[in-house]
Amino acid sequence: MDSRHITAIIRFLWTPLILSFIVLTIVLIVWASGDSVVARTITDGLIRTVLVIGLYIFIGNSGVLAFGHIAFMLIGGYAVAWLTMSPFKKSFALDLPAILADNQFPLFPSAIAAGLLPAIVAFIVGIPIMRLSGIAASIATFAVLAIFYTIYSNWDSWTFGASTLVGIPLYVNMWVALGWTVFAIFTAYLYQQTKYGLALRSSREDEVAARAAGINIPVQRLIAFVLSAFFMGIAGVLQAHFLGSLIVNGFWLGITFLSLAMLIVGGQRSLTGAVVGVIVVSTIVELLRQVEAGIQFGNFEFSLPGGFQELGLAVLMIVILIYRPWGIMGGHEVPWPFGHGKRILAGGFALAPPLPKDERK
Amino acid sequence: MTASAPIVITENASSDKLEVFDVSVDFEGLRAIDDVTLSINNREVFGLIGPNGAGKTTLVNVLTGFQKPTTGRVLLGGRDVTGWTPHKLGRNGLSRTFQAVRLFRDLPVVENLEIAAIGTGLGRREASKRSIEILKWMDFEHKAFDQADTLPYGEERRVGIGRALAMAPRFVLLDEPAAGLSDAECDDLMSIISKIPSNFGCGVLLIEHNMRVIMGVCERIHVIDSGKTIAQGSPSEIQNNPDVIRAYLGSKTE
Amino acid sequence: MLQLIVQIAVDAISLGSLLALTALGIGLIFGIMRLINFAHGDFIMLGAYALIVPSAADAAMMFIGVWPAPILVISVIAILIVVALASERIAFRPLRTADPSILLITSFALSFFFQNLVLMVYSGRPKGVPLWPDLVKPIYLGPIRVPELHIITVCVTLALLVLLVLFLKKTTIGVQMRAASEDFRMAQLLGVRGNRVIAAAFAISGLLAAVVSLLFVSQTGTLSFKMGVPLVLFAFVATVVGGMGSLVGAVLGGFVVGVSSIVFQAILPMEMRMNDDAWVFALVLLILLVRPGGLVSVKALQERV
Numbered sequence: 001m002d003s004r005h006i007t008a009i010i011r012f013l014w015t016p017l018i019l020s021f022i023v024l025t026i027v028l029i030v031w032a033s034g035d036s037v038v039a040r041t042i043t044d045g046l047i048r049t050v051l052v053i054g055l056y057i058f059i060g061n062s063g064v065l066a067f068g069h070i071a072f073m074l075i076g077g078y079a080v081a082w083l084t085m086s087p088f089k090k091s092f093a094l095d096l097p098a099i100l101a102d103n104q105f106p107l108f109p110s111a112i113a114a115g116l117l118p119a120i121v122a123f124i125v126g127i128p129i130m131r132l133s134g135i136a137a138s139i140a141t142f143a144v145l146a147i148f149y150t151i152y153s154n155w156d157s158w159t160f161g162a163s164t165l166v167g168i169p170l171y172v173n174m175w176v177a178l179g180w181t182v183f184a185i186f187t188a189y190l191y192q193q194t195k196y197g198l199a200l201r202s203s204r205e206d207e208v209a210a211r212a213a214g215i216n217i218p219v220q221r222l223i224a225f226v227l228s229a230f231f232m233g234i235a236g237v238l239q240a241h242f243l244g245s246l247i248v249n250g251f252w253l254g255i256t257f258l259s260l261a262m263l264i265v266g267g268q269r270s271l272t273g274a275v276v277g278v279i280v281v282s283t284i285v286e287l288l289r290q291v292e293a294g295i296q297f298g299n300f301e302f303s304l305p306g307g308f309q310e311l312g313l314a315v316l317m318i319v320i321l322i323y324r325p326w327g328i329m330g331g332h333e334v335p336w337p338f339g340h341g342k343r344i345l346a347g348g349f350a351l352a353p354p355l356p357k358d359e360r361k
Numbered sequence: 362m363t364a365s366a367p368i369v370i371t372e373n374a375s376s377d378k379l380e381v382f383d384v385s386v387d388f389e390g391l392r393a394i395d396d397v398t399l400s401i402n403n404r405e406v407f408g409l410i411g412p413n414g415a416g417k418t419t420l421v422n423v424l425t426g427f428q429k430p431t432t433g434r435v436l437l438g439g440r441d442v443t444g445w446t447p448h449k450l451g452r453n454g455l456s457r458t459f460q461a462v463r464l465f466r467d468l469p470v471v472e473n474l475e476i477a478a479i480g481t482g483l484g485r486r487e488a489s490k491r492s493i494e495i496l497k498w499m500d501f502e503h504k505a506f507d508q509a510d511t512l513p514y515g516e517e518r519r520v521g522i523g524r525a526l527a528m529a530p531r532f533v534l535l536d537e538p539a540a541g542l543s544d545a546e547c548d549d550l551m552s553i554i555s556k557i558p559s560n561f562g563c564g565v566l567l568i569e570h571n572m573r574v575i576m577g578v579c580e581r582i583h584v585i586d587s588g589k590t591i592a593q594g595s596p597s598e599i600q601n602n603p604d605v606i607r608a609y610l611g612s613k614t615e
Numbered sequence: 616m617l618q619l620i621v622q623i624a625v626d627a628i629s630l631g632s633l634l635a636l637t638a639l640g641i642g643l644i645f646g647i648m649r650l651i652n653f654a655h656g657d658f659i660m661l662g663a664y665a666l667i668v669p670s671a672a673d674a675a676m677m678f679i680g681v682w683p684a685p686i687l688v689i690s691v692i693a694i695l696i697v698v699a700l701a702s703e704r705i706a707f708r709p710l711r712t713a714d715p716s717i718l719l720i721t722s723f724a725l726s727f728f729f730q731n732l733v734l735m736v737y738s739g740r741p742k743g744v745p746l747w748p749d750l751v752k753p754i755y756l757g758p759i760r761v762p763e764l765h766i767i768t769v770c771v772t773l774a775l776l777v778l779l780v781l782f783l784k785k786t787t788i789g790v791q792m793r794a795a796s797e798d799f800r801m802a803q804l805l806g807v808r809g810n811r812v813i814a815a816a817f818a819i820s821g822l823l824a825a826v827v828s829l830l831f832v833s834q835t836g837t838l839s840f841k842m843g844v845p846l847v848l849f850a851f852v853a854t855v856v857g858g859m860g861s862l863v864g865a866v867l868g869g870f871v872v873g874v875s876s877i878v879f880q881a882i883l884p885m886e887m888r889m890n891d892d893a894w895v896f897a898l899v900l901l902i903l904l905v906r907p908g909g910l911v912s913v914k915a916l917q918e919r920v
Contacts, residue, residue, distance in 0.1 A: 065716045128904050135651070135715075136907045139855040143896040143903075150893035195479040195488065202476040205465035212425060212459075214451030214480025214528060253844065257723045264720045269467070307735030314728035318706050321721055325713040331467060 015333040016189040019275050020182045023049065027178050039174050045282045046177035047238045049275060052262045053184040054231030056274035058224045059263060061197055063204030064133065066225075067256060068141030069232050071148040072118035074251035076233025077240040078152065078159055080114035081168050084241075089167030095157035107171060107241075115233040122229030123222065130221040133207060145256070152248045164247040172242040180238060184231050188271050196223050265320050267327025272334050280320075280328060281313070288312045373562050377403040377438050379424070379455070379532045384433030386419055386588075393419045394430070395588040401532060404558040406565045408579035410572075410599075412608065416588040417568045418460065421534050424566070425457045426450045438531065451480055454531030454563075458521045458538060466510035470520050471496065473509055477527040488527075495523050498560070499553065515546045522553065532564045533557065539571040547574055554578050576600070584608070621759050627877035628870075629765040629834075632772035635869030636827045637850035638857065639779070640820035642865030646796030647816050650707060650718040651851060655824060656843025657729035658702075662695045662828030663838050664733055666746060671738035675838065680746055692825040699821030700814060708810070726843075733840040741839040746832050768830050775826060776866065779819070783862075788815050796860065849876070849895075856902050858909030867910055872899070 010017065023046065030042050055069050082096060083105040090101055105113075129140045152159045159165065191197045200220040203210040210217060240246050258281075266277020294303035324330060379401040386394040394416045401407040411417050422428035424435060426447040434443045442450060456477070465473050474492035475485065483491065496502040499519060504512070509520060518538055525533050535554070539547050555578045557565050569575045575582065575596070582599045584592040586608040592599055599605055640655050666680035666687075679690050706725050710718055750764040783789040788811065794802040795812045803809050831846070832838065849872050857868025872895065879894040906912065 065719070129900075132903060132907050135855060135859050136903050136909070139852060140900055140903050143852075143900040146896040147893045147900075150891075150896075193485075195483075195485045198472060198476055198485070199479055201468065202465045202473075205467055206463045208427070209459065209463040209465065209524075210476070210480075211447040212427075212451055212457050213477040213524065214448050214456075214482075215476065216448045253848075257727065261720055261723060264717060268716065305735065307731050310731035311728055311735070314724045314731070317724040318721055318728075321713070321717055321724075322709040325710060325717050 011336055011338075012193075013189075014336050015272060016186045018334040019185050019272060022275070022279075023178060023181055023185075027174055031174065041282075041286060043172065043174045043177045043242060045278060046174065046181045047172075047235055047242060048259070048262065048282065049181045049278045050177075050184045050231055050238060051235035051259050052266075052274045052278050053181075053188050053271070054228045054235055055259055055263050056268065056271060057188050057191060057228035057231065058221075060268050060270065060274065061192055061200045061204060061224050062221050064137045064221065065260075066141040067138050067260075068143070068145035069228065070251050070256045070259070071145040072122060072229040072232035073236035073239070073255070074145075074148055074152060074248065075118040075121055075236070076114045077236030077246050077251070078165075079117045079233070080110055080237040080240050081165060081246055082158070083110035083113060084169055085167055086169075092167070093160040093163075093165055107169065111234065111237045111241075114237045115230045118233035118236075119226045119230040122226045126222045126225040130218040130225060145252075149248065149252055152251075159246075159248060162248055164245050166245045168240045168244050168246065170241060170244045172238050177238055177242070180234060184234075185271065185275065187227075187231075188274075191224070191227060192271065196220060200224055261317055263327075265317055265327055267324075267329035267331055269326065269331035270329050270333050272332065273327050273329035276328050281317075284313055284316055285309065373403055373454075373531050374438070375403050377531055377564070378436070379438075379564060379566070380436040381420070381424065382434045382436065384420070384423055384430045384435065386416070386423060386428060387431045393588050394423065394585075396433075397585060397588070397590050399583050399590070399593070401564045401566055403531070403564050404562065405580045406554060406558060406567055406578050408575045408582035408596075409566060409568045409585070410570075410575055410582060411585040414587075415585045417585065418536060419588075420585070421457060421536050421566070421568060424450075424534060425455055448480065451528060452482065454528075455534070456525040456528040456530035456532075457534040458518075458525050458536055460536045460540065462517050462521045464509040464512075464517055464520055464524070467508065469506045469508055470501070470512070470523075471505040473520055473524050474527040477524045478529075481528050491529070492523075492527055495526050499523055515542050518542065518550075519553075526557070526561055529561070530563050532566065533561075534566045534568070536568050537570060538567070539569055539574045547571060550574065551577050618759060621761065623877060623881045625761050625765045627874040629768045630877055631870035631873030632768050633827055633831060633846070633869075634850050634853050634873040635866045636772055636775065636823050637846050638853040638865040638869040639776075639862060640823040640827075641847070641850055642854045642857075642860070642862055643792075643816050643823075644813075644820055645854065646860045646862065647792065647799060648707070648711060648718070648813055649715045650722065651715070651854075652820070653719065653722040653847060653851070654702060654725040654729060655820060655850075656845075656847025657726045658695050658698055658821060658824035658843070659828045659831065659846060660733065660838075660840060660843035661698055661729060662691045662825045663744070663832045663842065664737060664840075665691055665694050666744060666832065667737075667742065667838070669736050671736070673738075673740060673742070675742040675744050677744070680744060684747070688825075688829065691829060692822050695825040695828070696818045696821040699817040699824070703814060703817040708813075711809075711813075726847075730840050737838075737840070739840060741837050743836060744832055744838050745836055746829070748836075750833055764830075764834055768834075771826060771830065775823070779862075782819075788812065792816060849873070852896075852899055856899055856909055858911035861909070861911040864909055864911035871902075871910070 027042060030038050051073065058064070058066055058069070082100045084107055086104050087102050090096060125144050129137065132140050153162050155161070192201070199215045202213065202215055203217045203220060207217060262277040262281045263274055264277070265281055266275065267273025288309040292304050292306060292309050294301050320328065381397060381399050384394055384397050385392065397420060409417055409420065419428060423430050426445050426449070429444055434441055436442065437453060437455060442453070465476060471492050474495060475488040478488035478491045479485070493502060493505065496505055501519060501523065504516070509517070512520065522535065522538060539550055542550060551574055554565060554567065557563065567575065567579060579596060582594065582596060583590065584599060584605050591604045591608055592602045594602070637655065637659070641652055644650050644652050666678060668676040668678040670676065679687055682690065702725055706721055707718065710721055750767065752763055753760040754763050754766070783793055791802065791807045791812050792815060794805070795807055799809070850869060853868035853872040854865045855868070856871055857864030857866070875898055876891065876895045879891045883891060883894065902910070
C-alpha cells in the first residue's frame with residue numbers, strides 16, 4: 001500500500017476520524033483534570049451523542065422528520081434492565097417470567113440484545129409506516145411512541161408502571177460511553193457511504209426522481225430505521241447503566257424535543273451536524289446552568305434567577321436557526337483541509353483531478 | 362477515452378420492444394389519453410409530439426409507472442408490465458428524465474448518476490465506474506464533484522440525461538430535454554441523443570416541442586392531440602400530414 | 616343506561632369541540648406557511664394564566680378572572696392575539712422560507728420558552744382557578760342531566776365555525792387567506808400581501824386559543840404550565856388525521872380524535888382502559904396507513920410528476 005493510497009483512505013474517513021478525535025480530546029482533557037462532576041456531565045453528553053446519531057441515521061438520510069424514536073430508547077433501556085438486574089432486586093419491583101426473573105445476564109451481550117430488540121420492533125412497525133412520507137410519517141412514528149409510552153406506563157409487572165425502577169447495575173463511565181460514541185460515529189458514516197445510504201439520500205432530495213431511478217424507497221427507509229433503532233436502543237442501555245434507574249416518564253416529550261433540537265441546531269443533513277449539535281446545545285445548557293448557580297467577577301457574585309437557563313436555551317436556539325436555517329453545519333461534513341488532489345469515490349474507484357480548462361478536448 | 366468513443370453498456374436483444382396497447386387515462390371524468398397504441402423498437406429514436414396539454418407527459422407517466430392507465434396494457438419486451446411500480450420498471454430497463462429535471466440537488470453530479478446505477482442493482486464500485494464512464498462520454502467529468510444545484514440550467518438537463526443512461530436502460534424516455542436550451546445547446550443535445558441508441562444499445566422515446574430537434578434526430582414520429590393519436594410516420598410524412606399541420610404545426614410555425 | 620349514553624355522547628362532543636378549535640388554530644397556519652405551531656398549546660396556557668395575578672404563591676389570586684364576563688373574554692382574546700402576533704413577528708417571520716422541520720423546531724423552542732417563563736413567574740404547582748363555577752351546574756332535558764358548560768362549549772364551537780367560514784368566504788382578507796393556503800407563491804404574485812395574510816392567520820389562531828383557554832379552564836378548574844401540551848398534541852394528531860392543510864379536515868379530525876378518546880375510555884374493559892391513549896394512537900396509525908393524506912386530503916400537498 002503506497003502513501004497515496006493511505007492518504008486516499010484517510011481522506012475517505014476524514015469526517016469520522018475528526019469527529020472521533022474531537023470527542024476523544026474532550027474526554028482526555030476531563031480525565032486529566034480528574035473532575036468527577038464534569039466527567040459525569042461529559043458521560044451524559046456522550047450518551048446524548050449516541051442518541052442523536054441514532055436519530056440522524058434515519059432523519060438525516062431520509063429527510064423524514066421522525067418523532068417517535070424515543071420509543072426505541074425506552075424499549076432498549078427496559079430490556080437491559082430485565083436482563084442485567086440482579087434477581088434479588090428484580091423481585092422487589094417486577095414480576096417477570098422465570099427465565100428473566102431468576103437470571104442475571106452478562107453486561108455486554110445484554111447490551112447487544114437490548115439494542116437488537118428495538119431494531120426488531122422497528123422492523124415490524126416500519127414495514128407499514130415506511131410507505132408514508134412527510135408529515136404523515138412523522139405522526140405515524142409519533143403514534144408508535146405514544147403507544148409504547150402508554151403501554152410501558154401501565155405495564156406494572158414488567159416496568160414497575162409509572163414509578164422509578166431502581167437497582168440497575170452501574171457500569172457506564174466516560175470510557176464506555178466514548179467507545180459506543182466512536183462506534184456510532186463510524187457506523188453512521190460508513191452506512192451513509194454504502195449504496196443503501198446513498199439510495200436513501202436520493203429519496204430525501206427528490207422522491208419522484210428516486211423512484212424513477214429504480215430506488216425502492218420504503219425498503220431503503222426501513223434499513224435506516226432499523227439501524228437507527230439499534231443505536232437509540234443502545235442509548236437507552238447506556239443511560240440505564242449510567243443512572244442506575246429508569247422511569248417511563250423520562251422517555252416522552254422532553255427528551256424527544258431536546259434530541260431533535262440538538263440534531264436540527266447542528267444541522268440534520270450531516271453526521272458532523274449531529275455531533276456538533278450535541279456539543280453546542282450541551283455547552284449552552286451547561287454554561288447557562290453555571291451562570292444561574294452564580295459566577296464570580298472579582299468580589300462580585302453574579303447570578304441569574306432560576307429558570308433563566310431554559311429561557312436562554314430557547315432564545316439561543318431560535319437565534320441560531322434564524323441565522324443558520326440548515327443548522328450550524330448547514331449539511332456539510334468536516335472539510336478536507338489539504339487541497340484538491342486525487343478524489344476517491346466511495347466505491348474505491350479513483351478519478352484524476354480535473355484538467356485545467358485549456359487542456360481539455 | 363474521448364467523447365466520441367462508443368460505450369455500449371447493455372447488449373439488448375435487437376427484437377426488444379416497448380409497446381402500448383389501447384391505453385386510456387381518465388382524470389376525474391376528463392379523458393387525458395384516449396385509446397393510444399404505439400410501439401418503440403430497440404435502437405431507434407422515436408418522437409412523440411403534440412400541442413400543450415395533448416397528454417404526452419401523462420403517456421410517459423403511464424409507461425414509467427407513475428400513472429395507472431384506466432384501460433389498456435403496456436408491454437416491455439413482450440412482457441405485460443401494466444401497473445408495475447416506477448422502481449420496478451426502472452430495474453427492468455425503463456428510465457426517464459423529467460421536464461422539471463429533478464436532480465438530487467444536494468448531491469454531487471457523479472452521485473446523481475451513481476444512484477441511478479445503484480437503482481439497477483449495482484454495488485457502489487461498479488456504479489462509480491459506470492457513472493464516470495458516462496460523464497466522460499458526455500464530456501462532463503470535469504464537473505463530477507460539483508453539487509448538482511450549482512449547475513447552470515443547460516448542464517442540469519445534461520446531468521438528467523446522464524442519470525437516465527446510468528441505469529443502462531433498454532428504453533430511455535426523454536421528457537422535453539430541449540426546453541429552455543439555446544440553439545448551440547440544442548445542437549449538443551441532438552448529437553448526444555442521436556448517439557444514444559448505438560452507444561447504449563437502447564431505444565429512445567423523445568418528447569419535444571422543438572421541431573428542429575424532433576425532425577433532426579427521430580426516425581419515426583407519433584403525434585397526439587387531446588389524448589388521441591392523429592398521425593404516425595417518418596419526419597417527412599409528418600411534416601406533410603394535413604391533420605398534423607392543422608393541429609400542431611399550423612399553430613406553431615409562423 | 617340512556618343517561619350514560621347521553622353522558623358519553625356529550626363528553627365526546629365537548630372534547631371533540633375543544634380539539635376541533637385547537638386543530639383549526641394549528642391547521643390555519645399550517646395551510647399558509649407549512650408551520651406546525653406547537654406553541655399553540657402554550658397560547659392556550661398563557662390565556663389561562665392571564666386570569667390570575669402573577670405570583671409564585673400556591674393559592675391563585677384572580678386578576679382578569681373576576682372581571683365581568685364580556686370584558687374578561689375580550690381581554691383574554693386581546694392578550695392572546697398580541698402573543699400570537701408577537702410570536703410570528705419575532706420567531707417565525709425570519710424563518711418563513713425555511714424547511715418545515717426548522718419551523719417546527721422553532722415552535723418547540725417557543726413552546727419551551729413560554730412554559731419556562733410561566734414556571735419562573737407562577738411556579739410549577741397546579742393552581743385551582745374557579746372560573747364561572749355556576750356553569751358546571753347541570754341542566755335537565757327531561758330526565759337527562761347535561762352540564763351546562765358542555766352545551767355552551769358545543770354552541771360556542773358551532774358559532775365560531777360559522778363565523779370563520781363567513782370570514783373566509785366573504786371578506787377580502789379571508790379570500791386571500793384561502794388563496795395563500797392553495798399556493799402561497801402564486802397568491803403573492805397575484806398581489807396578496809404575505810405578511811398581512813400570515814399575521815391575520817396568527818391573529819385568528821390567537822382568538823381560537825383564547826376561546827379554548829376559557830372553555831378548558833372552566834371545565835377543569837385548574838392551571839398548570841404544561842396544560843397546553845396534551846391539547847396541542849391531540850389537536851396536532853387531529854389535523855393530520857383530518858388531512859393536513861384542510862380546515863374541514865382539521866375540524867373533522869378534532870372530532871374523530873376527541874370522540875374516539877372518550878369512547879375508548881368508556882367501552883374498553885377495565886384492565887385495558889388504562890391504555891386508552893394507546894388505542895387512540897393505534898386508531899390514528901390505522902387511519903394514516905389506509906389514507907396517508909388524511910380523511911380530507913388536499914391537492915396542493917400532493918406531488919405532481
